[in-house]
Amino acid sequence: MSSLPRGRYLDRATPPHISTLIALTGIGALSMNVFLPSLPAMAEYFNADYALMQLSVSLYLAVNAVLQLFIGPISDRFGRRPVLLISLALFSLATLGCILAPTAVSFLVFRMGQAVIVSGLVLGRAVVRDMVPQAEAASMIGYVTMGMAVVPMIGPAFGGVLDQAFGWQANFILLLMAGLAVLVLTWADLGETARSTTASFRDQVREYPELFASRRFWGYCLSATFASGAFFAFIGGAPFVGTDVFGLNSVQVGFAVGAPALGYFTGNFISGRYSVRKGVNWMITVGAMISTLGMIIPFVLALAGISTALSFFGSVTLVGLGNGMLMPNANAGMLSVRPHLAGSASGIGGAIMIFGGACLSAYAGWLLGPGSSAMPLIVIMLISSALALVAILYTMYRERQVAPA
Incomplete structure (x- = not known):
């Protein structure tokens, strides 16, 4: 990380510390x-159907995707x-x-309001x-997103312990404390990084x-969308x-279910170490090839009549x-195609990724039913990973075409 900008911690006049990001x-x-482990207890607390409380996930994602379309351009105009x-x-x-919501409906309203935190990812x-x-940027984003790989591994387990010990509200008290802590940290450590602009939101x-x-832009965006789509299908x-x-x-x-998060953490570390040396396109291509290979293995084994939990989840x-x-x-890559629209590109790309991933997740859930094998999920993940490889290969071809200009 020696090539990354250095600054004094908690000094807004210097670049923000990586821990803040x-x-x-x-x-x-x-x-x-x-x-998530608290959903049954929450349904009982609010005397509501479990399906209604599950909307706290889907509605959150829906608002999350919509907000990403606006957060980027707003930050390009007014600053990060x-x-x-x-x-x-x-x-x-x-x-x-x-925490204080008296009914399930009011809880869901406030839950949708929590989706505004997507600005942290986008910006x-x-x-x-x-x-x-x-x-x-690719190197630094690799280190930054390692935190996102760790949280899915430990978050639900920690939330289950809090729920059992103190009730479902304890999870949201934890989120409130975390939100206030990150607010103070951001105020103290992160100065403005966007270029000044007089352009309006319109x-x-x-x-x-x-x-x-x-x-x-579409090549990078679709590569990321199909890659994340394989993961969302897995979750579904x-x-x-x-x-x-x-x-x-x-x-x-x-x-x-935590198996891909462990691999993701390792991949993020590799990105942080080697993206500058190898280049963005090389890292994307190798990553897409590894993901595709990861699904070819259980696909071939299933065709051969060998299908076990170890072969599937290990792959x-x-x-x-x-x-x-x-x-x-x-x-x-998405953010670098038009650097002056970096915030917009981040928001649009993120919204497309979430929407595409949610669709694949729902499709996977729809295909799997009583008597089903793991093959439908394997096929979806294999196709999605392969399409990510196709997208980056097209992007590289396009770069060669426009290079002389």
């Missing part, structure tokens, strides 16, 4: 999954710092509302791109066609496959490894 991106992941501080303050207020990447060139939106017209289908196909108990399924670890190498570099 990790906190900004990690709190969103924590908000997403720390309370004020948007982040306001978002963290609103997140803290919404979290307090979740954390944009801040990196503001400070350093493309290759260094002017920012008018520049969307410039971004959409870039085939390289893995509990069924683990329980109904392989006969694992809930504890075993919990560890198995999915390779998907996580490949995605950990691919995602930081694909994000850096």
